[in-house]
Amino acid sequence: MGGPLIISTYDDVLTFDSFRFFENPNIAAAYLSRVDYKGRHLSYQISNCLNLPPFIEEQIPHSHALKIFQEKEIKLINELPLRYITQNQKSVFTENMIKKNITAVLRMPLGRIENVTFFLSILSENDYICGREFVEQLLKEKESMTDKIYAFYSALLTIKNLFLSYRKILELKGDETFAHMERVAVYSHEIALRTWHLANQLNQQELLKKFSPFTFETLKLAATIHDVGKLAIPENILNKPSKLTKEEFEIIKTHSAKGMEILNTAFPTKGYARGELFSKELYAIIDVTKEIIYQHHERMDGTGYPNGLKGHEVGLFSKIVSVADVFDAITSKRIYKAKQSPEIALTEMVKEQYNKYDPLILEALFRTQNKSLLQSIQ
Numbered sequence: 001m002g003g004p005l006i007i008s009t010y011d012d013v014l015t016f017d018s019f020r021f022f023e024n025p026n027i028a029a030a031y032l033s034r035v036d037y038k039g040r041h042l043s044y045q046i047s048n049c050l051n052l053p054p055f056i057e058e059q060i061p062h063s064h065a066l067k068i069f070q071e072k073e074i075k076l077i078n079e080l081p082l083r084y085i086t087q088n089q090k091s092v093f094t095e096n097m098i099k100k101n102i103t104a105v106l107r108m109p110l111g112r113i114e115n116v117t118f119f120l121s122i123l124s125e126n127d128y129i130c131g132r133e134f135v136e137q138l139l140k141e142k143e144s145m146t147d148k149i150y151a152f153y154s155a156l157l158t159i160k161n162l163f164l165s166y167r168k169i170l171e172l173k174g175d176e177t178f179a180h181m182e183r184v185a186v187y188s189h190e191i192a193l194r195t196w197h198l199a200n201q202l203n204q205q206e207l208l209k210k211f212s213p214f215t216f217e218t219l220k221l222a223a224t225i226h227d228v229g230k231l232a233i234p235e236n237i238l239n240k241p242s243k244l245t246k247e248e249f250e251i252i253k254t255h256s257a258k259g260m261e262i263l264n265t266a267f268p269t270k271g272y273a274r275g276e277l278f279s280k281e282l283y284a285i286i287d288v289t290k291e292i293i294y295q296h297h298e299r300m301d302g303t304g305y306p307n308g309l310k311g312h313e314v315g316l317f318s319k320i321v322s323v324a325d326v327f328d329a330i331t332s333k334r335i336y337k338a339k340q341s342p343e344i345a346l347t348e349m350v351k352e353q354y355n356k357y358d359p360l361i362l363e364a365l366f367r368t369q370n371k372s373l374l375q376s377i378q
Contacts (some may be wrong), residue, residue, distance in 0.1 A: 013284040016046055016148065016212040026128035028052070028102055031121040032213045043093060043121065044213035048200050051100045053218070054125070055193045055268040058092040069117050071109050074138070076130055078104040088184055101125050104313075107139060111146045113153050115139075120145065143346075153212050155281035160176060160221060162266065163335025166228045176335065177227050180328060186222040187324035187368070188317075192219050194364035195320065202360075211318055215288075222289035223321050226296050241335050254307050259293035296321045299356040319358045323365050326353070342369050 018030065029049035035041045043056045069190065081098050097105065106122040106129040122129050122138070129135075147164065171178035182342045186263050193216065199207040230238060233255055242352035244252065265277065278286075295318035298304035300311055304322075315324075340348075346366060363373050 005056050009016060013015055013152070013280050014212060014218060014288075015209065016214055018207075024128075026124055026126060028100070028123045029198050030117075030126055033121055034118045035060065035065050035068050036117075038062070039063065041065075041093065044095050044216060046213065048208070050197070051199055051313065053096060054196050055265060056093050056096060056238040060091060062121055067120070068274070069112070071107070071119075074106060074108045074135060076104065076106050077297060078127065078130070082141055089172075097123055104129060104200045106114050106130075106135075108142065110142065113150060114157070116153075116206040118146075118149050120151075128219075142215050145277050151279065151281045152217075154287055155279050156217060156221065159282055159285055163221060163225050166231070166262070167224050170228070171237075174230075176332075177238070180332065182326065183328045183332070184226060184321065184324045185220050187328060188223040188321050188363075189216060190368045191324055191361060191364045192216055192317075193347050194367040195361055196366055198360055198367070207316070207360075209326045215317075218288050219292075219317050219320065221285070222292045222317070225259075225289065226292050226321055226325065227259070228262055229257065230257035231262065232258035239335060243336065252259045253297070256294050256306050257299070260290060263293065292318050292321050294318075296325055298322070300358060305355065319361050320364075323349075323361050327365060346371065 014313050027047070029045055029047040029052050031043040032046050033041065033043040039060045039062050040058050041056075045052060045054045054353065058299060072248060081103065087252065102123045104124045105123070106126060110118040110120055112118070120138075120182075126165070160350075167178055170181075192211070194316075196211040199211070201257045233252060237244065237251055240248065267283065292315075295309065295314055296304070298307065298309040298314045299322070300314065301310045302310040326349060327345050329340075330340050330348060331342055332338040346369065349362065349365075354362070359373075366372050
């Protein structure tokens with residue numbers, strides 16, 4: 001068996017496709033954004049504009065964040081370049097827009113969850129988005145967008161604390177797994193964003209359907225506990241300062257299955273609990289997490305474990321985490337090895353292990369390091 005399958009409602013739950021009507025030449029791009037009270041601003045592109053980044057993260061002034069929190073109506077910001085140069089505080093998000101000739105932004109509040117407010121940003125090179133017809137069409141979509149955001153992020157917050165408790169136990173055990181999982185989560189998020197961009201360049205529609213703000217957030221959270229099964233591995237093996245014996249390595253390899261057991265106990269695959277106690281959004285997050293936990297040591301050439309899966313038998317998000325996992329393993333200091341440079345890690349992953357990884361995802365890893373596999377053949 002290849003582990004869990006994504007639930008049948010996956011596309012409905014984790015995609016964010018309320019924006020099909022944005023396929024309009026007058027609209028340059030659209031972003032789903034959020035700002036918290038501390039001024040942390042995150043924006044995911046929900047359109048397919050290659051000229052603009054898929055993700056922007058920045059810190060904005062507290063005073064500006066408070067103004068956004070107070071907004072209740074759609075706000076149009078035109079004459080963008082002029083407004084920008086007359087402001088004291090500069091924005092990475094605004095800079096990216098101006099560089100691509102964006103002159104107008106329409107911002108629509110989509111609600112608040114705890115201390116985070118969500119909004120939609122529509123970007124245009126002209127005044128089309130000022131028109132009454134477009135605004136009315138946008139308002140018709142607002143309720144469904146807000147409902148979907150609330151359902152997903154409520155589920156994400158619900159499960160986040162449980163995941164944090166798993167990680168805290170690993171941290172208290174004193175091994176290196178906790179910090180490793182934190183780094184792999186960051187790498188996985190970055191690699192996924194680059195993979196989205198590459199898939200967009202190549203017009204790989206089936207792959208593009210897998211990516212949305214919800215899947216990026218799910219992947220990042222799921223990756224933070226991809227090694228949770230190491231809770232079941234004896235500490236004398238987990239923290240051994242020398243090379244493992246063949247028998248000890250076989251025990252280490254069981255952590256994928258052990259991790260699945262842990263999550264299946266809290267969130268059964270079948271039965272009353274799945275259908276009645278938890279939302280479909282929460283179970284979509286859990287199913288992606290189970291897949292990652294179970295498959296992150298599988299390899300494209302079938303040499304991985306626990307099932308020796310090959311190629312498309314390995315889930316997309318598991319492939320992403322596996323690349324992030326190996327990259328961090330090589331570049332981090334461990335009790336039994338010295339830290340290696342990112343350059344050495346990339347070289348090793350290409351020369352010695354190339355057939356083990358999805359080429360597109362490996363290229364995405366290279367892009368996170370401002371490199372490309374194309375350099376090796378030029």
